[in-house]
Structure formats: C-alpha cells, structure tokens
Amino acid sequence: MICSDAFRATGDAMAEIQGAPGYRYLTTPHPVAGLTPDQVRERAEAVAAEVMSLLTAGAP
C-alpha cells in the first residue's frame, strides 16, 4: 500500500484497529491530487525500489 505522507497518522491507526499494528506501507510526499502524469511517473520511479524491497522482504 502507498499513501501520501499526510495520512500517516490515520494509516497507522487503521492498521492498529484492524489488528496489524506496525503494518508496513510506503508513503509519497503530499500532495498528489494535482500532479501531472509525468510527475506521477517520477513519483512511481522514486518509490519503485522501496516497493520491491517491501514485497520481497519477509514478515517483520
């Protein structure tokens, strides 16, 4: 899961309430809504390595 960093507090709290405290997810800098397609592509490239490592890492 990837969300913008402004929603970290809510994301962490949701993970906890769903019984998964410390659930690992990725963030990208806020805001996202107004980005151009090229800027979204840059964001994706910036986070791609972290996505790979999160998906291939073992459970914490």
Place this chain on the structure above:
Amino acid sequence: MAGEPDPDVAREAIEYCYEQGWTDGLPVVPVSQSMLDEFLAQTGRSPDEVLWRMDHLGRECTVQTAAINAAMAGCLPEYFPVVLAAWDAVMRDRAAKGGGWQSTSGPAPLIVINGPIRAELGINCTGGAFAGGFRPNATIPRALGLMLRNAFGVAPHVFDQTTQGIPGRWAICFGENEEESPWEPLATEMGLEPGANAVSCTLTRTYEFVDNRHTQNPEHLLWDFADTISRTGVMIFRAQSAGIVFCPEHAQMLASAGYAKADVKDWLIEHCGRVEADLRNAGKDAVSEGGLGGRSASEDQRVPGDVFTPFLPGRQSVPIVVAGARNAAISMVFRVFGEWSNSSVPIESVRSSVAATKGD
C-alpha cells in the same frame, strides 16, 4: 442553603470526563445511571439496538451509547428522541454512510426540525437560528458530535481527517420557522403528514449568507442567490447540491410574486452555473460530472469558453428551508456535502403514546 449542588464535586466529575478523553473540548455533563435511565425512558427502542456500525473501524453505537452522549452534550431527556431521529436522518445520507464523517472537508450535519415539538422543547426557529443561545439547538447537534467521537472513535488528527472544517461544525440545528414561512414545511414537502414532528438532516460544507435588502424585484433577488451558489471555490464536482435557508422576508417576497418552492428551485437550476472560461481561469475545467478530475484540459481538448455548465442537476439538489427573524432580508446559502436523502424522519413520541394509554 441546603441542597445546593457542590461546585467542587461537579468540577471533579467534569475533570474526570476530560481525563477520559470524552469531551469535544468543552465541559460535558457527567452522567449517572439514574440520569441515563431518564433518557432511555424517552424511547421505546431497546438500549442494545445498534444505531450504526462502522465496520472498517470495528465500532458501533447503540441506543444506550447515544443516550450517554446526548446526556453528556447537555441535552434534556426529552430531547433524546430528536437526537435519535437526527442520527437516523443523517445516516440516510449516502455520504455519511460512505465515510463522509472522516472526510478532509469535515462536513457538518445540518439539522432541521419541524412540527409542534419545536415549541414544546423550546427549539429556536426565529432570530439567531444559526447563532446559538438555545439549549436544544446547541446540545442536539453536539450530541451527534460526541457520538461520533466516543462511540466510533472518530476524533481529530487520527480518524477524523478534517483539514480545517466548518465553523460551528457541531452546532447547526434549528426549527423551521413554519409560522412565518409562506411555503409548506420541509417535512410536509418530503411526504410526511402536515403537523408531523420530524427531523431532516444532511452533511454540509460551507455556509455563506446573501444580504439583499436592496430590491423589490424577485428576479434580482434570485440572481443574487445564483451568484453565491455559482462560486467556483467550493466546486469539486460539476454536479453540486446547494440549499438555501431563507429568512422569512425573502421567502415572503418570492411567494408574493407567485413563486412556489418548486418554482424557486427550477429558477436556480436553470441559472446557477458557470461558463467554461470561468472554470478554466480557476483551473477547474477538468472537473468532471462525478469526480475530481485532474488538471486543466489540453488546448485540443478544450470546449469553447462560452459553453455554460449548470451546477444543480434537479430539484432534489436544492433543499429549501425557512428560518430566522423577520427583521432583515438576510438568508443563508449552504452546500450539501454529498447528496441529501430528500426525506424527513418522524420523531418518536413516547410520552404521547404513554399519555394515550393512560387516557390523558
């Protein structure tokens, strides 16, 4: 004087409630079991009945939890059926069911009460309808806010993701000024029997008044409303919903000129909106019918600048109520957060049914 309450004891109980995190920042009324029983005696509904469940948060609110929060909010026991009806009314709103309570807009419930219960409970319908100073008007919406906070755990900075929110978010509740309205009450318009005690409620975002004491011409007045409703700032979808809380003077002026409520709605549906050039200037020409859209359209995708987009899709998108004093021509435009259910919820009348069985 014997029997006077002890302020120090009260203070201790109030501070205890603060320490538990039960308040919205203002003091709450500490609730005893006997007080809770008085609230529950005002409804025929079971204390264990679940009013609403938010599955994603794993939390629910029962009638009993609602009663505790209504009592903490400062309600009298006899307000409790109104609180329950207000909750049921707002939860008919699709946005409220769909996560609207946690929206970054921080939408406020707008609670409108019809029927003789307004006078029985002392609900303000006239001067200062939005301005506070009356116990039921202040405490009934506050009860909803406390339910959200305490039953569902939707508190600021965590599950409540409000960016700024609406001033007076938990304080917007009034009776319709039926006595000075030229039109049928809102609840009657929504299909309930004339004279029914009822609550209508929807989530709202932004309020702005129209002060027009300047014209005798009903079309001028309607243009002034259309200008306020047609702002680009609040626009996130092309299709919008905006209502008006008419002051008696504006409503009477329009009615005298032959406008029924439906005529006012039709006029606004036809005239509220903006041309494409205005939307482009505000960077909102890519806003779609049903979504946020993205950035401005590219040159080759642009439609001509003089193409007009109407904002209000139909009569159901233009709720109209009458409230306030007869002393000036000042009305309020409000924005519906999602889509109002276009319905009113009858207020349960436990006391009168008890009275009837006793032959009173």
